[in-house]
Amino acid sequence: MSQVALRLPDSLHAYAKQLATNDSSSLNQFIVMAVAEKISAYKTEAFFAERAASGSKDKFYAVMAKVKNLPPVVGDERYN
Numbered sequence: 001m002s003q004v005a006l007r008l009p010d011s012l013h014a015y016a017k018q019l020a021t022n023d024s025s026s027l028n029q030f031i032v033m034a035v036a037e038k039i040s041a042y043k044t045e046a047f048f049a050e051r052a053a054s055g056s057k058d059k060f061y062a063v064m065a066k067v068k069n070l071p072p073v074v075g076d077e078r079y080n
Contacts, residue, residue: 006031 008016020030 016030016034017027020027023030025033
């Protein structure tokens with residue numbers, strides 16, 4: 001495990017400390033989870049960008065052409 005010296009503005013430190021307390025976790029755990037969530041967001045974005053790059057609009061339209069033109073399911077009318 002690595003140690004990192006982290007400099008936070010006082011206001012951000014106080015807010016993070018309060019959120020950690022509200023979450024019944026230590027400030028360290030809170031910061032670790034925040035970093036993990038940020039990394040996850042970047043990795044998810046990269047995954048979908050990679051998938052999109054290998055996609056084909058022609059294939060998409062071919063699949064969409066197979067969808068039947070039916071009225072919305074009851075309850076979904078407002079989204080039409």
